[in-house]
Amino acid sequence: MTPAAFATALRARQELIGYWSVLDSPVSTERVARLGYDYVALDAQHGLIEYRGLLASLTAVDTKGSTAVGLVRVEANEAAAIGHALDAGAAGVIVPLVDSAADAA
Known part of the structure; x- marks a missing residue:
């Protein structure tokens, strides 16, 4: 799935299935990314x-x-954390501790 196709599916509220990873293991991450998931979420928090x-x-x-x-x-x-993730090549970010529209803004 391309990042554009992922964004389109997300905006359309289509079901997306992913894998959550907390380990620093690029080899494992590569294997998981080939299993058919729509996304792999890397937990930097x-x-x-x-x-x-x-x-x-x-x-x-x-x-x-x-x-x-x-x-x-x-x-x-924080803008710096979000920017680092995007600079590293993330197709999207999940931002913790956003409890309101004001937090998101």
């Missing part, structure tokens, strides 16, 4: 993934044969 591992894992998701897009749950609702 509570997981064991630092920036270098995040970059390697997102690259692994983008390999030939992958059916998934890479998402990142960032560590905080």
Whole structure:
């Protein structure tokens, strides 16, 4: 699935099935990305993934044969954290601790 197709399906509220990863293991992430999931979410908030591992894992998701897009749950609702995830190649971010429209803005 391309990032554009993922975004279209998400906006249309279609069912999307994904895999949640907390481990810094790009080889494992690559294998999971080829299993038919729509997305692989990398947990940079509570997981064991630092920036270098995040970059390697997102690259692994983008390999030939992958059916998934890479998402990142960032560590905080901060522009720098969101920017780092997007710069690393995330197709989207999951932002924790957003409880209102004002938090999202």
